Amino acid sequence: MSKMHVKLNLNGREVEDLAEPRTLLIHFLRENLNVTGPHIGCETSHCGACTVDMNGKSVKSCTIFVAQSNGADVTTVEGLANPDGSPGVLQEMFREHHGLQCGFCTPGMITRAHRFLQECPNPTEEEVRFGMAGNLCRCTGYQNIVKAVMAAADQINSQKEAVT
Amino acid sequence: MNDITLEERTRNLQGLGSSRKRVEDVRFTQGKGNYIDDIKIDGMLFGDFVRSPYAHARVTGVDTEAALKVPGVLAVLTADDLKPLNLHWMPTLAGDTQMVLADGKVLFQGQEVAFVVAADRYAAADGVEAVEVEYEELPVVTDPFKALSPDAPVLREDIKDRTEGAHGPVRHHNHIFTWEQGDKDATEKVLAEADVMAEEMVYYHRTHPCPLETCGCVASMDKVNGKLTLYGTFQAPHAIRTVVSLISGIAEHNIRVISPDIGGGFGNKVGAYSGYVCSVVASIVTGKPVKWVEDRMDNLMSTAFARDYWMQGKIAATKDGKITGLWCHTTADHGGFDACADPTKFPAGFMNICTGSYDIPVAYLSVDGVYTNKAPGGVAYRCSFRVTEAAYFIERMIEVLAIRLDMDAAELRRINFIGKDQFPYQSALGWEYDSGDYHAAWEKALDAVDYTGLRKEQAQRLEDFKAGKTRKLLGIGLAHFTEIVGAGPVKNCDILGLGMFDSCEIRIHPTGSAIARLGTISQGQGHATTFAQIIASEIGIPADDITLEEGDTDTAPYGLGTYGSRSTPVAGAATAMASRKIMAKAQMIAAYLLEVHDNDVEFEVDRFVVKGAPERFKTMKEIAFAAYNQAIPGLEPGLEAVSYYDPPNMTYPFGAYICAMEIDVDTGEHEIRQFYALDDCGTRINPMIIDGQVHGGATEGYAIAMGQEIAYDEMGNHMTATLMDFFLPTAWETPVYVTDHTVTPSPHHPIGAKGVGESPNVGSVPAFSNAVHDAFRPFGLVQSHMPHDHWRIWKIADDLGLHQ
Numbered sequence: 001m002s003k004m005h006v007k008l009n010l011n012g013r014e015v016e017d018l019a020e021p022r023t024l025l026i027h028f029l030r031e032n033l034n035v036t037g038p039h040i041g042c043e044t045s046h047c048g049a050c051t052v053d054m055n056g057k058s059v060k061s062c063t064i065f066v067a068q069s070n071g072a073d074v075t076t077v078e079g080l081a082n083p084d085g086s087p088g089v090l091q092e093m094f095r096e097h098h099g100l101q102c103g104f105c106t107p108g109m110i111t112r113a114h115r116f117l118q119e120c121p122n123p124t125e126e127e128v129r130f131g132m133a134g135n136l137c138r139c140t141g142y143q144n145i146v147k148a149v150m151a152a153a154d155q156i157n158s159q160k161e162a163v164t
Numbered sequence: 165m166n167d168i169t170l171e172e173r174t175r176n177l178q179g180l181g182s183s184r185k186r187v188e189d190v191r192f193t194q195g196k197g198n199y200i201d202d203i204k205i206d207g208m209l210f211g212d213f214v215r216s217p218y219a220h221a222r223v224t225g226v227d228t229e230a231a232l233k234v235p236g237v238l239a240v241l242t243a244d245d246l247k248p249l250n251l252h253w254m255p256t257l258a259g260d261t262q263m264v265l266a267d268g269k270v271l272f273q274g275q276e277v278a279f280v281v282a283a284d285r286y287a288a289a290d291g292v293e294a295v296e297v298e299y300e301e302l303p304v305v306t307d308p309f310k311a312l313s314p315d316a317p318v319l320r321e322d323i324k325d326r327t328e329g330a331h332g333p334v335r336h337h338n339h340i341f342t343w344e345q346g347d348k349d350a351t352e353k354v355l356a357e358a359d360v361m362a363e364e365m366v367y368y369h370r371t372h373p374c375p376l377e378t379c380g381c382v383a384s385m386d387k388v389n390g391k392l393t394l395y396g397t398f399q400a401p402h403a404i405r406t407v408v409s410l411i412s413g414i415a416e417h418n419i420r421v422i423s424p425d426i427g428g429g430f431g432n433k434v435g436a437y438s439g440y441v442c443s444v445v446a447s448i449v450t451g452k453p454v455k456w457v458e459d460r461m462d463n464l465m466s467t468a469f470a471r472d473y474w475m476q477g478k479i480a481a482t483k484d485g486k487i488t489g490l491w492c493h494t495t496a497d498h499g500g501f502d503a504c505a506d507p508t509k510f511p512a513g514f515m516n517i518c519t520g521s522y523d524i525p526v527a528y529l530s531v532d533g534v535y536t537n538k539a540p541g542g543v544a545y546r547c548s549f550r551v552t553e554a555a556y557f558i559e560r561m562i563e564v565l566a567i568r569l570d571m572d573a574a575e576l577r578r579i580n581f582i583g584k585d586q587f588p589y590q591s592a593l594g595w596e597y598d599s600g601d602y603h604a605a606w607e608k609a610l611d612a613v614d615y616t617g618l619r620k621e622q623a624q625r626l627e628d629f630k631a632g633k634t635r636k637l638l639g640i641g642l643a644h645f646t647e648i649v650g651a652g653p654v655k656n657c658d659i660l661g662l663g664m665f666d667s668c669e670i671r672i673h674p675t676g677s678a679i680a681r682l683g684t685i686s687q688g689q690g691h692a693t694t695f696a697q698i699i700a701s702e703i704g705i706p707a708d709d710i711t712l713e714e715g716d717t718d719t720a721p722y723g724l725g726t727y728g729s730r731s732t733p734v735a736g737a738a739t740a741m742a743s744r745k746i747m748a749k750a751q752m753i754a755a756y757l758l759e760v761h762d763n764d765v766e767f768e769v770d771r772f773v774v775k776g777a778p779e780r781f782k783t784m785k786e787i788a789f790a791a792y793n794q795a796i797p798g799l800e801p802g803l804e805a806v807s808y809y810d811p812p813n814m815t816y817p818f819g820a821y822i823c824a825m826e827i828d829v830d831t832g833e834h835e836i837r838q839f840y841a842l843d844d845c846g847t848r849i850n851p852m853i854i855d856g857q858v859h860g861g862a863t864e865g866y867a868i869a870m871g872q873e874i875a876y877d878e879m880g881n882h883m884t885a886t887l888m889d890f891f892l893p894t895a896w897e898t899p900v901y902v903t904d905h906t907v908t909p910s911p912h913h914p915i916g917a918k919g920v921g922e923s924p925n926v927g928s929v930p931a932f933s934n935a936v937h938d939a940f941r942p943f944g945l946v947q948s949h950m951p952h953d954h955w956r957i958w959k960i961a962d963d964l965g966l967h968q
Binding site: 020040041042087129140 | 185186188189190192193194195196199201202204284285374375376377378426427428430459460687688689690852853855856857859860861864886887888892895896898900901
């Protein structure tokens with residue numbers, strides 16, 4: 001099958017490669033660009049392990065053709081560290097509150113939480129549970145993930161207050 | 165050096181009892197984990213299976229010609245290609261053999277028929293589409309009872325005439341084994357003469373561990389030096405190396421097995437699968453590394469299901485509720501091949517722990533293993549070899565007996581618990597329980613949930629329901645479970661002849677930091693965090709200064725791996741024992757440095773001090789350096805040790821779980837209002853991690869009890885092969901858990917730890933299920949099979965006439 005030229009703005013950098021148009025975004029990220037943070041858990045959009053941020057929305061990159069993402073702004077978990085390379089707030093809060101065990105869902109979970117906290121900056125626990133329901137975890141029972149997201153919201157909000 | 169207190173020095177170690185943050189999380193949270201599908205080797209190819217659409221059929225032809233013309237496809241393997249290598253069948257962990265690729269017929273839907281090897285996963289998928297297979301359908305049997313009828317179709321034609329199986333005589337062409345434990349005659353006599361006898365069929369349905377990462381491997385045969393490197397999602401990498409050597413004929417020293425980060429296992433990644441064998445062969449054939457990674461449908465259809473036990477039970481008691489005997493006959497559906505993962509002598513695992521937490525004087529268990537046209541497996545899904553089935557069985561039978569006796573089920577448990585003073589306790593079915601205080605745990609749990617108050621509320625709710633004021637019922641689900649984990653003593657536990665010991669090797673570096681390697685492999689349990697804590701407390705080096713490695717058979721000592729909650733009971737014990745060997749030498753070094761006799765120094769948190777003169781001491785850092793720097797008479801340089809630990813007994817964690825559940829009679833929907841989990845896992849290494857294990861295990865239990873199943877229709881079609889149909893709860897449905905604990909150390913474990921990973925799955929399933937049953941008890945419900953999804957709960961209400 002003939003290949004197309006794909007460009008992305010990935011984690012703030014312009015990247016490009018050739019790929020068959022039918023290539024799924026998750027495979028393009030993982031195989032072509034060696035960005036292996038997002039994982040593959042189901043390939044049917046149910047589990048959310050492949051969640052990335054595309055043009056300001058959470059998407060499951062296992063059900064996006066690379067042709068659909070050409071030219072898009074894409075953020076993966078690798079792009080959520082602080083500018084100095086230290087772990088970002090969400091990454092730190094997931095560790096602090098034991099919000100992960102095997103770590104397989106974690107990149108998708110954190111990437112979803114990143115977008116969710118922009119959609120809903122002061123969430124209740126119920127809103128976190130609903131807002132994160134597109135991402136499955138088999139290890140944690142979500143209790144500490146919810147805690148981590150709530151704690152991250154607090155931190156982000158207090159940093160904002162400190163600035164203003 | 166004495167400027168900080170003893171308490172501060174202890175705290176700085178982050179040893180036993182510390183809720184130390186996990187060292188693994190730094191890389192996992194930044195997307196820097198290294199899972200099987202992240203492994204890339206130059207020139208790597210990708211393999212994918214052609215799978216059978218039929219549950220039972222003859223394979224009359226496999227045409228690979230068109231597939232070989234697909235761009236990117238390099239090879240297609242069939243059983244005929246594997247035959248000359250004698251790899252078309254492989255041994256299972258249960259003494260059976262299993263087809264690697266369909267050899268003349270298929271026995272379940274999704275069975276592997278051909279293996280397409282291509283340049284990438286897209287070309288492999290295209291190749292799979294192009295393989296033409298001719299099938300001739302055969303009669304299908306998916307019901308294990310029908311499979312044993314005289315005219316049932318012959319499934320395993322390869323062994324149809326045998327009279328002796330791997331576990332004794334065989335009486336029918338679809339019969340695998342009968343396993344008997346306990347005293348049949350004595351039990352039947354007690355049942356016949358009992359004041360009260362309750363009988364019920366308890367079904368624990370077929371389900372699947374479904375870790376978020378599926379199974380996979382990368383096989384890389386280096387033809388120049390003759391070495392095979394096999395990366396894979398292996399819960400038992402060392403055992404896999406031995407198995408690969410035995411079945412492939414490649415010498416074991418020429419095989420290196422590496423388990424990288426594993427994205428959850430839960431038992432799914434214990435067994436050996438066709439994908440591993442085909443990848444190795446494909447790598448040998450093509451001379452290139454070959455990757456095989458399942459997709460979710462492959463995973464749910466073909467690799468290792470769990471449970472599927474039909475447990476017929478009889479329980480006898482006196483009029484006032486003292487249990488006098490227990491009888492159980494189990495029909496175990498193993499699918500097309502017996503690929504259970506159990507220790508060799510236990511074809512039904514530890515199902516004989518089914519007397520549970522109760523002092524039952526006499527008991528009898530028999531288990532029939534049966535072939536059907538379903539996927540093979542029977543692994544312990546977050547479970548120690550069928551203890552989940554056993555615990556569900558006894559916790560249902562207790563409830564059934566309580567109904568028969570018209571008695572409160574909490575009180576019935578209380579009067580039958582094994583007493584604290586009865587430990588070590590010999591069970592009627594052959595186990596020696598190490599320690600426990602069930603009454604204390606039970607009372608603590610009942611108090612914590614205000615059990616009396618809950619029952620009052622429930623009674624009021626019932627009145628309101630009958631008066632038409634509400635359509636919701638309240639169920640109170642009780643469970644007290646006893647686990648049996650830490651397999652196990654080599655004298656009675658082996659897998660494929662390999663004794664179930666485990667191991668730890670510790671090396672102390674000159675600057676006083678350390679590396680430890682174990683025979684186990686973490687799949688999310690946090691071994692790198694917790695095993696370092698054991699060492700920290702034992703030898704006084706901060707946990708942060710200890711690196712922990714597992715999963716590379718070229719560097720780690722041999723061990724049987726991580727499943728059956730065996731890591732802490734067995735490898736954790738090896739860790740403590742290796743530490744103690746280090747300490748014996750460290751003591752001699754300290755005495756030499758302090759110029760006193762060996763017996764005149766004693767260990768104190770992070771140093772050896774001279775007895776009676778605490779100002780004279782050597783820290784572990786100083787001792788470590790001396791081990792590499794001083795010529796000490798009579799001592800070799802260096803400071804390292806290895807321990808291979810053969811546990812004297814299993815450990816027996818236990819717990820009390822209580823669930824309060826609201827049930828909508830008209831929709832069948834439920835709401836978990838409260839879930840309380842008390843666990844006693846002996847000495848607690850990291851409370852934060854224990855709580856996390858309980859949350860996760862209870863959520864898996866919630867899924868199993870309330871909706872998760874592997875279902876087949878009568879044609880053997882797999883009905884639940886995607887995450888649309890196979891229930892994995894989201895954050896939205898998942899309950900909130902309140903955790904609690906008591907501490908009853910194991911008397912035989914070096915640090916008293918018992919293991920906890922599986923307890924919440926063992927305990928929560930009966931708690932959830934009993935809550936559903938309890939809600940409908942006033943209307944006459946005695947037994948209804950899981951999973952209790954909305955439709956099935958609605959059906960209970962409908963059958964009880966509650967919808968008029």
